[in-house]
Amino acid sequence: MESLLFKLMLIGSLGVLSQWVAWRFRLPAIVVMAIVGLMAGPIFGIMNPQNDLGELYSPLISIAVGIILFEGSLSLDLREIRGLGKPIFRIVSIGALLAWLLGSLAAHYVADLSWAVSFVIGGIFIVTGPTVILPLLRQAKLKPRPAAILKWEGIIVDPFGALIAVFAFEFIKFLTIDTVTFATVLAFLTGSLLAVVIGVFFGYGVGWMFENGFVPEFLKSPIVLITVIMAFVLSDTVMHETGLLAVTVMGMTLANMHISSIGDMRHFKENISILLVSAIFIMLTASLNRETLLSIFDWNIIAFILLMLFVARPLTIFLSTIGTDLQFKEKLLVGWIAPRGIVALTVSGYFAGILLEAGFDDAVILTSLTFGLVFSTVVIHGFSLGWMSKKLGLSTESKPGVLIVGSSKFSVNFAKVLQDLNIPVLVSDSSWSRLSHARRLDVPYENCEILSEQTDYQIDLTPFEYMISVTEYDSYNTLISSTFVPSFGREHLYQLPLQVNQGDHLEDVSKHISGKQLFEEGANWTSLNEKINGGYMFKKTSITDQYSFKQYLADREEGSVLLMVARKSGSIDFFSPSNDTKAEVGDTVISLTKPNNH
Incomplete structure (x- = not known):
C-alpha cells in the first residue's frame, strides 16, 4: 500500500x-x-x-x-x-x-x-x-x-x-x-x-x-x-x-x-x-x-x-x-x-x-x-x-503587447505612446462615445464588453501579454482582473489604485481577487486624467552610461508619474508598488510629466 x-x-x-x-x-x-x-x-x-x-x-x-x-x-x-x-x-x-x-x-x-x-x-x-x-x-x-x-x-x-x-x-x-x-x-x-x-x-x-x-x-x-x-x-x-x-x-x-x-x-x-x-x-x-x-x-x-x-x-x-x-x-x-x-x-x-x-x-x-x-x-x-x-509573415510583433480596458484621455494617449514604441496595443471599451479618443488618435480599439462570453471570439488575445484595467470604476477593474487570471496570470494583470472618494467609492478590496496596483499610490483614474487635462505630457527618457536611472530619479520633478520601462530586449515592465522596477543602460523610461520638464 x-x-x-x-x-x-x-x-x-x-x-x-x-x-x-x-x-x-x-x-x-x-x-x-x-x-x-x-x-x-x-x-x-x-x-x-x-x-x-x-x-x-x-x-x-x-x-x-x-x-x-x-x-x-x-x-x-x-x-x-x-x-x-x-x-x-x-x-x-x-x-x-x-x-x-x-x-x-x-x-x-x-x-x-x-x-x-x-x-x-x-x-x-x-x-x-x-x-x-x-x-x-x-x-x-x-x-x-x-x-x-x-x-x-x-x-x-x-x-x-x-x-x-x-x-x-x-x-x-x-x-x-x-x-x-x-x-x-x-x-x-x-x-x-x-x-x-x-x-x-x-x-x-x-x-x-x-x-x-x-x-x-x-x-x-x-x-x-x-x-x-x-x-x-x-x-x-x-x-x-x-x-x-x-x-x-x-x-x-x-x-x-x-x-x-x-x-x-x-x-x-x-x-x-x-x-x-x-x-x-x-x-x-x-x-x-x-x-x-x-x-x-x-x-x-x-x-x-x-x-x-x-x-x-x-x-x-x-x-x-x-x-x-x-x-x-x-x-x-x-x-x-x-x-x-x-x-x-x-x-x-x-x-x-x-x-x-x-x-x-x-x-x-x-x-x-x-x-x-x-x-x-x-x-x-x-x-x-x-x-x-x-x-511566411504570419506572426505578430514579437514584443509583448498590452490590452488596455477603459478608454479615457489618459489611457488612449498612453496607448499612443506604446504604439509609437512598436508595442502591440489595443484599447477596449463598451462605450462607442468613450472610444472617440482612440478614433481621434488612430489607436487600435475594440468596441465590446470585455466580460462578455463572446470576447474570446471578438478579440484575439494572443499578441497581448499584459492586461491593464484603467476604467473609472474600481470594482469593475477588480472584476476584470479576477476574471482574466486564467488567461494572463496574476503577474501580468494590473489595475489602477483605488479612488476611495470618487468613482464607485470602493474603499478596500482583497488582493486575492484584484490585479497588481499600477503605477503608484494616488495615481488613480481621476488624478491621471486631471493631469492630462492640466497639460501633463508623456515623456520618453533613455538611460545611458552618462545618464543613469539613479540620476533620472534625482532629476524627476515632483508630481510626475513613473509609468513603465521599455527594455532594450523588447520586454516591458510597469512601475508598481509590488515591483522593484529599475531601468538599465539601453532602456527607456516612460513617465507623465509637466510640459516644462526638460
Missing part, C-alpha cells in the same frame, strides 16, 4: 512539475511530460504504472479520457461555429473526413495494419486538441486568421476523433463477426442512441439544476465531475465503448444551454484537465516498455509518421479549402501545423486494449505508432511554428 501511495504521489508530482518546467522555460508541455515519463519508466525503471496500479490502470485511463473529452465538447457552442467562416467550416467537416480517410489508408498500406485497426486509428489521428495547440499559438503569436483556424479546428474536432474511432470500431467489429444479425446491429445502434440520450439527460439536468438554484456554488464543480463519471460509466455499462459518446454529448448540451454557470464549469474543467493530462500522460509514457520504445524506429512506423506529416495533413488542408479566401501561405502554415496530443495518446491506449481483446493482434503496435506520431508532431511543430510563421 505504501509503495502504491508513493507511486501515485510520484505520478502527480512529476506531471505537475513537468507543466511548471514547460511554463517556466517556454517549452511545449507535452514534450517535457513525455521525456519525464520515459525517464521514470522505461529508461530508469523507477515505476511502471500499468503494473503498479493493476486493475485500476484501465478504468483510470478510461475515466480520464471521458473527462478530457467532456472538456473539449464543453467548448463546442454552436453559435460560435456559425460565425467561424467558410475556411474553418470546411476544415472541420470535409477536412476531418479527408484526414480520417487519408490517415486510415496510410495506416493500412504503410504501417501494415488491418482495415479495422486502420480506420480506428485514422479517426483518433484527426484530433489536434486545444490542450496542445493553444499553448503553441500563444508562444508563436500568430496573426488572427491562421491562429483562429488552428485554434477552432483543435476545439471543434477534438470531441469527434474518438467518436469516429468508436463508430469505426463497432461497425467493423460487427462486419467481421460471422454471427452478426440484424438484432445485434440494432442493439448497437440502440446502445449508441441511448448514449446520446444519457448525455442529453445528464447535461440538461445539470444545467437546469444550476440555473434554478438547486445546487450551491461550492458543490457545482464536484457535481459536474461526478456527473461526467456517472454518464460515462452508465453508458459504457449498457453498451461498451459508448461512454465517450455520452460525455461528449453531455458537454455539447451544456455548452449550448448558455447557462450563467458555464464559466465556472470551464474553470473547473481547465483545472481538472491540466491535472489529468499531466498525470495520465506520465502514466502512459512511463508504462511503455523498452521494446515498444525501440519499435518506434521500425521502418513502417517512421514511413507512416512522415506520410502523415508531409502528405496527409497538407493534402487535407489544401483540398478542403479549395474555393475559400485563404491565402497560399496561410494554407501552407495550417497544412503543416497539426500536433497530436494527450487525447490521441489516451484514446489510442484505450482502444489498443479493446482491439486486442476483440482479436485484432496487429493492434499491439498501436501505442508505439501513436506515441511516435504524438512525440514527432509536438516536437517538430512545437519548435517550427514560430520560425515558419515569421518566414
Whole structure:
C-alpha cells in the first residue's frame, strides 16, 4: 500500500512539475511530460504504472479520457461555429473526413495494419486538441486568421476523433463477426442512441439544476465531475465503448444551454484537465516498455509518421479549402501545423486494449505508432511554428503587447505612446462615445464588453501579454482582473489604485481577487486624467552610461508619474508598488510629466 501511495504521489508530482518546467522555460508541455515519463519508466525503471496500479490502470485511463473529452465538447457552442467562416467550416467537416480517410489508408498500406485497426486509428489521428495547440499559438503569436483556424479546428474536432474511432470500431467489429444479425446491429445502434440520450439527460439536468438554484456554488464543480463519471460509466455499462459518446454529448448540451454557470464549469474543467493530462500522460509514457520504445524506429512506423506529416495533413488542408479566401501561405502554415496530443495518446491506449481483446493482434503496435506520431508532431511543430510563421509573415510583433480596458484621455494617449514604441496595443471599451479618443488618435480599439462570453471570439488575445484595467470604476477593474487570471496570470494583470472618494467609492478590496496596483499610490483614474487635462505630457527618457536611472530619479520633478520601462530586449515592465522596477543602460523610461520638464 505504501509503495502504491508513493507511486501515485510520484505520478502527480512529476506531471505537475513537468507543466511548471514547460511554463517556466517556454517549452511545449507535452514534450517535457513525455521525456519525464520515459525517464521514470522505461529508461530508469523507477515505476511502471500499468503494473503498479493493476486493475485500476484501465478504468483510470478510461475515466480520464471521458473527462478530457467532456472538456473539449464543453467548448463546442454552436453559435460560435456559425460565425467561424467558410475556411474553418470546411476544415472541420470535409477536412476531418479527408484526414480520417487519408490517415486510415496510410495506416493500412504503410504501417501494415488491418482495415479495422486502420480506420480506428485514422479517426483518433484527426484530433489536434486545444490542450496542445493553444499553448503553441500563444508562444508563436500568430496573426488572427491562421491562429483562429488552428485554434477552432483543435476545439471543434477534438470531441469527434474518438467518436469516429468508436463508430469505426463497432461497425467493423460487427462486419467481421460471422454471427452478426440484424438484432445485434440494432442493439448497437440502440446502445449508441441511448448514449446520446444519457448525455442529453445528464447535461440538461445539470444545467437546469444550476440555473434554478438547486445546487450551491461550492458543490457545482464536484457535481459536474461526478456527473461526467456517472454518464460515462452508465453508458459504457449498457453498451461498451459508448461512454465517450455520452460525455461528449453531455458537454455539447451544456455548452449550448448558455447557462450563467458555464464559466465556472470551464474553470473547473481547465483545472481538472491540466491535472489529468499531466498525470495520465506520465502514466502512459512511463508504462511503455523498452521494446515498444525501440519499435518506434521500425521502418513502417517512421514511413507512416512522415506520410502523415508531409502528405496527409497538407493534402487535407489544401483540398478542403479549395474555393475559400485563404491565402497560399496561410494554407501552407495550417497544412503543416497539426500536433497530436494527450487525447490521441489516451484514446489510442484505450482502444489498443479493446482491439486486442476483440482479436485484432496487429493492434499491439498501436501505442508505439501513436506515441511516435504524438512525440514527432509536438516536437517538430512545437519548435517550427514560430520560425515558419515569421518566414511566411504570419506572426505578430514579437514584443509583448498590452490590452488596455477603459478608454479615457489618459489611457488612449498612453496607448499612443506604446504604439509609437512598436508595442502591440489595443484599447477596449463598451462605450462607442468613450472610444472617440482612440478614433481621434488612430489607436487600435475594440468596441465590446470585455466580460462578455463572446470576447474570446471578438478579440484575439494572443499578441497581448499584459492586461491593464484603467476604467473609472474600481470594482469593475477588480472584476476584470479576477476574471482574466486564467488567461494572463496574476503577474501580468494590473489595475489602477483605488479612488476611495470618487468613482464607485470602493474603499478596500482583497488582493486575492484584484490585479497588481499600477503605477503608484494616488495615481488613480481621476488624478491621471486631471493631469492630462492640466497639460501633463508623456515623456520618453533613455538611460545611458552618462545618464543613469539613479540620476533620472534625482532629476524627476515632483508630481510626475513613473509609468513603465521599455527594455532594450523588447520586454516591458510597469512601475508598481509590488515591483522593484529599475531601468538599465539601453532602456527607456516612460513617465507623465509637466510640459516644462526638460
